[in-house]
Amino acid sequence: MLTEERIKYLEKQGYRIVGNHSAIKTCHYCKAAIKGKDVCYKNTFYNIASWRCIQATVTLDLCNLRCRWCWRDINYGTTNGSMFTDKPQDIVEGFIKEHKNVLMGFYGSGKILKDRLDETMKPKHVALSLTGDACLYPKLPELIEEIHKKEMTSFVVTNGTITHMVKKLINQQPTQLYITLPAPDKETYLKMCNPIGGNYGWENIIESLYLLENFKRTAVRLTLVKNMNMFNPESYAKILEDKGFKFLELKSAMPIGDAIYRMDYSEMPSHEEIKKFAEKICQINNWKLVDEKPESKVVLIMKENTDERFLKEEILET
Numbered sequence: 085m086l087t088e089e090r091i092k093y094l095e096k097q098g099y100r101i102v103g104n105h106s107a108i109k110t111c112h113y114c115k116a117a118i119k120g121k122d123v124c125y126k127n128t129f130y131n132i133a134s135w136r137c138i139q140a141t142v143t144l145d146l147c148n149l150r151c152r153w154c155w156r157d158i159n160y161g162t163t164n165g166s167m168f169t170d171k172p173q174d175i176v177e178g179f180i181k182e183h184k185n186v187l188m189g190f191y192g193s194g195k196i197l198k199d200r201l202d203e204t205m206k207p208k209h210v211a212l213s214l215t216g217d218a219c220l221y222p223k224l225p226e227l228i229e230e231i232h233k234k235e236m237t238s239f240v241v242t243n244g245t246i247t248h249m250v251k252k253l254i255n256q257q258p259t260q261l262y263i264t265l266p267a268p269d270k271e272t273y274l275k276m277c278n279p280i281g282g283n284y285g286w287e288n289i290i291e292s293l294y295l296l297e298n299f300k301r302t303a304v305r306l307t308l309v310k311n312m313n314m315f316n317p318e319s320y321a322k323i324l325e326d327k328g329f330k331f332l333e334l335k336s337a338m339p340i341g342d343a344i345y346r347m348d349y350s351e352m353p354s355h356e357e358i359k360k361f362a363e364k365i366c367q368i369n370n371w372k373l374v375d376e377k378p379e380s381k382v383v384l385i386m387k388e389n390t391d392e393r394f395l396k397e398e399i400l401e402t
């Protein structure tokens with residue numbers, strides 16, 4: 085488990101610890117949205133209100149991969165989920181409590197939109213994307229159920245290597261499931277993601293990508309770094325051509341958190357470079373680049389450009 089020293093370090097970085105292995109971190113865009121300054125790309129692409137979104141993890145700082153661009157300290161990790169024992173109900177209640185505690189302080193500030201700040205006290209969305217891999221948590225399906233019971237939507241981001249959990253999620257689907265495709269080929273994956281315990285995971289990722297056709301809303305994410313995994317768009321296009329996802333996001337990795345020790349600023353692709361790479365994939369598979377958020381260096385591709393990407397009010401209200 086995490087040392088006390090590491091927990092203190094994470095708290096200094098803005099993490100609020102929930103129970104024994106979960107946390108939230110209020111993201112920059114949530115705070116910017118309260119001030120009416122900006123919203124995050126999930127707001128732009130899918131209609132998720134940034135100021136009502138909880139950025140969270142149930143596997144704090146722990147993953148079975150050690151990607152070079154990860155903002156975790158990749159000296160920590162696990163392939164075994166048995167240490168994640170907290171109950172889903174306690175975790176979700178802890179998320180809401182900590183989220184409110186952090187944002188309550190904004191009531192003392194004059195530079196906010198009061199209506200939005202009031203709404204933050206009733207969060208509507210949980211993004212399990214902060215750090216670590218959510219699929220390591222054995223009770224992930226129950227956690228998703230609990231989030232939905234509280235009338236919130238859920239986005240779950242996973243590296244796709246824990247295929248048996250992806251299969252379980254078919255019967256308890258998050259509002260949107262993301263799988264990251266971290267490389268254009270197995271050799272690059274093994275070199276850049278360095279799975280704990282050796283040569284495994286690539287075939288699992290491919291199998292998980294095939295499972296996406298069983299879900300209502302899915303996204304594939306490419307997190308790109310120059311000289312690491314941002315080459316051979318033809319191979320990414322080939323892997324993805326027959327997979328049943330709805331959305332494809334290409335995003336620049338950022339040298340933040342512990343990634344600063346493994347990634348140089350010069351390796352971070354610009355928005356224009358991300359866009360060009362995306363356009364090549366679109367050209368090959370005849371897909372459409374439908375939206376972009378230059379401030380976050382992220383673009384959205386769809387097979388057909390339809391309005392279905394925007395979460396409807398009735399979903400957001402249930």
Ligand code: SF4
Nearest residue numbers: 147149151154216243
């Ligand atoms: S899969 Fe995600 S959390 Fe795990 S090491 Fe890679 S970037 Fe970090």
